[in-house]
Amino acid sequence: MRRCVVVGSGAREHALAWALAKSSMVTVTPGNPGIAAQGITCVATPSTELDADLFVIGPDQQVVDGLADRLRAQGKTVVGPGADGARLEGSKAYLKEFLASANVPTAAYGVFDDESAALAFLASMTPPYVIKTDGLAAGKGVLVTSDLEEASNDVREKLSGRAFGGAGATVVIEEGLDGPECSLMVLCDGVNVTALAPSQDFKRLGDGDAGANTGGMGAYAPMSSLTTEQLDDILERIVAPTVRELLRRDIDYRGVLYAGIMLTSKGPKILEYNVRFGDPETQVLVPLYGDGLYDLLLRVGEGRLEGSPPVAIGAAVTVILASHGYPFAPRKGDVIKGLGDDGQLARGVEGVTIFHAGTAIDADGHFVTSGGRALAVTGVGQTLSEARRRAYEGAALITFEGRVMRSDIALSVA
Numbered sequence: 001m002r003r004c005v006v007v008g009s010g011a012r013e014h015a016l017a018w019a020l021a022k023s024s025m026v027t028v029t030p031g032n033p034g035i036a037a038q039g040i041t042c043v044a045t046p047s048t049e050l051d052a053d054l055f056v057i058g059p060d061q062q063v064v065d066g067l068a069d070r071l072r073a074q075g076k077t078v079v080g081p082g083a084d085g086a087r088l089e090g091s092k093a094y095l096k097e098f099l100a101s102a103n104v105p106t107a108a109y110g111v112f113d114d115e116s117a118a119l120a121f122l123a124s125m126t127p128p129y130v131i132k133t134d135g136l137a138a139g140k141g142v143l144v145t146s147d148l149e150e151a152s153n154d155v156r157e158k159l160s161g162r163a164f165g166g167a168g169a170t171v172v173i174e175e176g177l178d179g180p181e182c183s184l185m186v187l188c189d190g191v192n193v194t195a196l197a198p199s200q201d202f203k204r205l206g207d208g209d210a211g212a213n214t215g216g217m218g219a220y221a222p223m224s225s226l227t228t229e230q231l232d233d234i235l236e237r238i239v240a241p242t243v244r245e246l247l248r249r250d251i252d253y254r255g256v257l258y259a260g261i262m263l264t265s266k267g268p269k270i271l272e273y274n275v276r277f278g279d280p281e282t283q284v285l286v287p288l289y290g291d292g293l294y295d296l297l298l299r300v301g302e303g304r305l306e307g308s309p310p311v312a313i314g315a316a317v318t319v320i321l322a323s324h325g326y327p328f329a330p331r332k333g334d335v336i337k338g339l340g341d342d343g344q345l346a347r348g349v350e351g352v353t354i355f356h357a358g359t360a361i362d363a364d365g366h367f368v369t370s371g372g373r374a375l376a377v378t379g380v381g382q383t384l385s386e387a388r389r390r391a392y393e394g395a396a397l398i399t400f401e402g403r404v405m406r407s408d409i410a411l412s413v414a
Contacts (some may be wrong), residue, residue, distance in 0.1 A: 001025045004294060007047045007067065008058030011357035011376040012279035015286050016056055018353065022291035027052065034356020034367070034375075047071065054298050055079070057255075060136055063276050064090040068255070077301040078254065081275050085246065085253040088273040092172045093134050095273060102245035104238050105269045107174040107262075118155050121173055123148070128176030131155055132272075133164045142213055144176065177262040177269055182223055183281045184231075186239055186257045187296070189305035191247070193239060193257070197222040197288060197312040198231060199281045200410075205327065207408045214327045215373060218409030220317045220384060221284040225413065226263070234261055234268045242273070254301055280318045283355050283376045288312035315384040317391040317410045319377045323358065323369040324402020330358070330372040331402060338398035339367050345397070351380045351387070352394035369400060388414040 002024040006017045009028075014035045017026045021040055027050060028035050031042025047055060048070055055071050057063050057080035066083035087094045093111045100106075107130070112118035122129060129151035133141030141164055143154045158164060158171050185196045199221035205211030238259060246253045258274035258281075286293060289310055299305050323330040336359065338346045347354050355378065358371020375398060379391030388410045395405060 002054070002294065003027070003052040004054045004056065005029060005047055005050050005052040006056050006058060007062055010058065010279060011355035011373065012277055012282045013058040014355040014357070015283045015376070015378075016058065016277065016293075018355070019286035019289070019291075019293045020056070020297075023294045024054070032356050032359065033361045034354075034359050037356075048074065053077065054294065054301060056297060058276060060086075060089055060274065060276055063255075064136060077298065079297045079301050080255040081251075081253045084249075085251045085255070086275045088257075089275040090136060091134055092132050092272070093170055096172060098245060099242075099270065102241045104241050104245075105267065107177050107269060107271070109172055109174040111170060111172050112155075113159065113170045115156060115159050118159065118171060118173060119152055122151055122155060125173070125175060130174040130176055131158065132172045132174065133158055134170035134172060135164070144213070177264050177271070179262050179264040180225070181271070182226055182234075182261040182263055182268075183219070183278055184234060184239075184259045184261055185278060185281060185285065186235075186259065187300050187305060188243060188253050188255065188257050189300050189303045190252045190254050191243070191303070192305040193235075193243060194305055194309040195231070195235060195239070196285055196310070198226045199223055199278075199284055201278065201281055202406060202409055205404070205406075207406055212327055214322075216278075216280045217320045217322070217406045218318050219278075219280045219284045220315070220388070220410035220413070221281070221288065222312055222315060223413075224384065230263065230268065234259070238268060238270050254303065279357075280320060280373075280376050283318040283378045284316040285312070287316050287353065287378060287380045288314055314380055314382050315387045316378055316380045317384065317388040317414070318379075319391045319395045319405060319409050320373050321375040321377065321395060321398060321400075322373045322404040323371065323400075324404065326372040326404050330369070332360075332368070332370050333362070334369045334400040334402060335362070336367040336369065336374065336398065336400045346377065346394040349379075349390055349394040349397070351390040353378050353380070354394065354398075374400070384410055384414040 068080040127146035260271040355376040360370035377395040381387035
């Protein structure tokens with residue numbers, strides 16, 4: 001049987017492993033207890049010491065650190081760009097230079113490592129203000145605010161190293177863009193691309209997009225408000241010139257180009273590129289592609305993505321259940337009910353799958369919280385309305401002290 005290794009330990013990797021296991025033998029390194037509980041092999045062995053027909057890298061840090069290069073040097077087939085392509089996410093300053101060179105529409109910006117220059121530039125802008133760390137910050141390095149004092153303090157905290165260490169030693173300050181946001185994950189085999197269904201992510205902690213920026217509190221797909229014409233425009237104006245620029249720089253990019261797009265009144269503009277599968281977008285996308293994910297990703301890694309794009313079937317909604325104190329100081333050790341033999345099995349709800357992120361098993365054999373985002377509850381249905389109802393029905397059966405959950409994921413579109 002075909003063998004696949006998934007690298008990572010979160011709900012994104014759980015979703016990938018769950019989908020890939022439909023047509024291959026999957027090993028996850030290091031995985032997590034929730035993945036293992038579903039009968040998928042989890043090992044502590046580094047991926048470079050494993051053998052398989054396909055390797056799929058989940059976490060951004062592993063991609064940026066060049067894991068794909070090391071695996072390819074061993075002759076492995078890998079979904080994930082090398083360190084050269086991963087700079088698109090590893091450095092926002094580099095990304096901005098890259099986009100300018102490729103003539104890809106994006107927000108006006110400035111790059112700074114000097115506090116005085118940064119604050120002067122900030123004062124010259126009109127709100128909302130967008131301040132980003134240059135380096136990786138686990139999805140939490142972006143502040144969007146209309147308060148100049150808050151923006152100025154954020155610049156000081158980042159440049160001083162107090163907020164994100166070396167990742168914030170350089171900041172990118174951008175203009176705020178109007179319009180709805182769209183997440184578009186595009187598979188690239190080095191030359192050819194194919195787009196997965198567009199999705200929408202909910203970054204803010206609370207209902208109505210209130211509260212702190214997080215790694216994502218939920219998502220839905222497909223994004224039905226995005227027209228075919230708009231999608232074609234994104235592919236033509238943003239994705240195609242990006243791939244041409246990669247080729248011009250002799251970067252053999254085989255993996256996921258995850259584009260965060262703002263659909264502005266002046267057309268689509270890119271907010272950022274991530275160089276791996278999104279989280280929580282992966283949890284809503286992989287259930288829509290049946291058992292064909294392995295073959296699709298194998299073609300990405302082998303450089304033969306030609307042919308018809310895959311077709312997403314139905315709709316999905318993911319609701320994140322986060323720990324008390326998330327995103328600043330998530331509490332660990334709260335017992336999770338609704339996952340085991342306690343009379344309320346969320347996984348028994350039709351169309352619902354539960355993906356584990358920050359969970360562990362305590363001495364009594366109970367699942368407990370062990371990180372910020374503990375679980376991702378995904379509901380699938382023929383329509384967004386049905387998918388949303390199922391996701392929240394499943395989420396309602398899972399409880400733990402201090403549970404944080406938005407109640408409005410996909411509410412306006414379902």
